[in-house]
Every structure is written in structure tokens, then in C-alpha cells.
Amino acid sequence: MKLKDKITLLTGASSGIGRATAILFAKEGAIQILADIDQKGGEETVNLIKNEVPSAKAEFINLDVSKSSAVADAIEQILKKYGRIDLLINNAGVVRVGLPEEFNEEDYDLLINVNLKGTFFCCKYTIPTFKKQKSGVIVNLASVAGHIGQVNHANYCSTKAGVLGMTRALALDLAPFNVRVNSVSPGATDTPMLRSDVAKNARERGVDFEVVKKEFEEEGVMGRWADPMEVAKVILFLASEDSSYMTGADILVDGGWVSR
Numbered sequence: 001m002k003l004k005d006k007i008t009l010l011t012g013a014s015s016g017i018g019r020a021t022a023i024l025f026a027k028e029g030a031i032q033i034l035a036d037i038d039q040k041g042g043e044e045t046v047n048l049i050k051n052e053v054p055s056a057k058a059e060f061i062n063l064d065v066s067k068s069s070a071v072a073d074a075i076e077q078i079l080k081k082y083g084r085i086d087l088l089i090n091n092a093g094v095v096r097v098g099l100p101e102e103f104n105e106e107d108y109d110l111l112i113n114v115n116l117k118g119t120f121f122c123c124k125y126t127i128p129t130f131k132k133q134k135s136g137v138i139v140n141l142a143s144v145a146g147h148i149g150q151v152n153h154a155n156y157c158s159t160k161a162g163v164l165g166m167t168r169a170l171a172l173d174l175a176p177f178n179v180r181v182n183s184v185s186p187g188a189t190d191t192p193m194l195r196s197d198v199a200k201n202a203r204e205r206g207v208d209f210e211v212v213k214k215e216f217e218e219e220g221v222m223g224r225w226a227d228p229m230e231v232a233k234v235i236l237f238l239a240s241e242d243s244s245y246m247t248g249a250d251i252l253v254d255g256g257w258v259s260r
């Protein structure tokens with residue numbers, strides 16, 4: 001087992017890539033605290049884990065990562081209960097798309113608050129423990145959108161480019177403490193987030209969902225969407241000792257999208 005007894009805080013665990021990661025990490029022996037604002041989805045993830053790996057240790061906590069004091073409290077509780085944290089997986093994220101001239105400030109703030117501040121807050125309150133332990137691993141979820149432009153995605157792209165920058169800079173801050181910080185950049189991955197993005201695009205253009213889906217599929221040279229588990233496997237690689245000489249790096253899991 002690659003993550004035996006690793007105390008893991010995984011955000012955005014109620015859906016999509018986070019849920020797949022939680023299931024995979026359970027199989028690898030992690031002890032998981034699964035954080036999300038979606039209580040029902042979080043409980044479903046825990047049930048899926050228990051069905052697949054009855055001996056797995058996983059609990060759900062309702063946590064909005066964009067709320068600084070809530071993140072601080074959650075991490076304090078984890079430390080009280082487990083005494084340490086080994087892995088932080090910053091997966092919680094939101095997407096909002098639209099023409100720049102029509103983009104409203106509420107959506108802009110949400111993108112910044114969840115994708116950037118939420119990632120930062122989880123790092124900020126975990127880092128003192130990592131430094132004391134002289135060990136720890138952070139994996140952030142960036143995106144192809146941090147590497148290339150996407151039509152109508154200016155503000156989402158800027159948050160994900162920000163995650164790439166944060167990852168590289170934190171890697172420098174934390175290397176002296178034996179803490180590694182890396183990111184994964186998925187391409188089109190079949191999750192509720194991508195499906196809602198495609199549905200909105202289709203509605204606005206007055207075309208079928210399947211038409212837009214096909215366009216998104218063709219962005220990657222492999223001509224299909226990723227299954228969330230294909231991204232989860234790369235998150236596992238970066239979380240485990242298999243990537244022991246990697247820090248400040250990003251791995252594209254994009255079916256060749258950025259190679260075009």
C-alpha cells in the first residue's frame with residue numbers, strides 16, 4: 001500500500017475527481033478527512049469507500065475552504081484527533097464561464113475565493129504542522145486552463161494559472177522542511193463540473209449538449225474525456241513516495257490538449 005496510515009486532508013471530496021481520489025487513496029491505506037460543502041455527496045463518498053474497502057478509515061467534514069477561520073478550526077480538530085497531517089490534497093474548485101464584459105463580480109469573487117484563497121488557506125494552516133514534522137506533501141489541482149487560454153474562461157484560467165504559480169513558490173518555501181508541493185493539471189474530465197460547463201455553453205449557443213461535448217472531446221488529441229480515476233492515479237503518484245524527487249512540478253493529464 002502506497003499511503004498506509006497517511007493522515008490525509010482531501011478537499012472537494014463529494015464529487016468528481018475528489019471522490020475518485022478518495023476511493024483510490026482508501027485502497028492505498030490512507031486515513032482520510034474528506035472535506036466539502038456538499039454534505040450529501042460527502043456522505044455518498046464515504047459510503048462508496050466503505051463498500052469498496054470495508055476496513056478503510058474515512059470521515060466527512062463539512063468545510064467551506066474559502067472561509068479562513070473555518071479552515072483553521074478544521075485543521076486544529078484534525079490535529080487534536082490524529083496528532084499529525086501527512087497529505088494535503090487541494091482539489092475543491094469551481095468553474096464560472098462567460099463573456100468578459102458580462103461577467104459579474106459575484107462569480108469572479110467565487111472563483112478567486114474557492115480556487116485561489118481556498119487552496120491557500122488549506123496550505124497556510126497546514127504548513128506550520130508540516131514544518132514541525134519536517135514532512136508533508138501538498139498536491140494542488142490546477143488545470144489545462146492554467147497553461148492555455150480557453151474561450152469565455154478568462155477568470156477561471158487566471159485562478160488556475162495562479163495555482164501553478166502558488167505551487168512553484170510554495171515548493172521553494174517548503175523544500176528546506178522536507179515538504180513537497182506539486183500540482184496536477186487535468187484536461188476535460190468527465191465530472192459534474194465539466195458537464196455543467198458544457199450544458200451552459202450548449203444552452204447559450206442553442207446547440208445540443210452532445211455537439212459541445214464532441215468539441216470538448218476533440219480538444220485532447222485522444223478524442224475522449226478522461227475518467228476521474230485517470231486523474232486520481234496521478235494525484236496518488238504525486239502524494240506517494242513514487243514522486244520523492246519531485247517538487248514545484250505540474251503534471252498535465254490532458255489527453256494531449258496542450259500539445260496541440
Ligand SMILES: NC(=O)c1ccc[n+]([C@@H]2O[C@H](COP(=O)([O-])OP(=O)(O)OC[C@H]3O[C@@H](n4cnc5c(N)ncnc54)[C@H](O)[C@@H]3O)[C@@H](O)[C@H]2O)c1
Pocket residue numbers: 011012013014015016017018035036037038041063064065066090091092093094095114118141142143144145185186187188189190191192193194
Ligand atoms: N473536470 C474537469 O474537466 C477539470 C479540468 C481541469 C481541472 N479541474 C479541477 O479539478 C478539481 C475537481 O473538479 P471536478 O471536475 O471533480 O469538479 P466537481 O464539481 O465534480 O467537484 C468539485 C467539488 O468541490 C466542492 N467545492 C466547491 N466549492 C467548495 C468550497 N468552497 N469548499 C469546499 N468544497 C467545495 C464541490 O462541492 C464539489 O464536490 C477542481 O479544482 C477543478 O477546477 C477539473
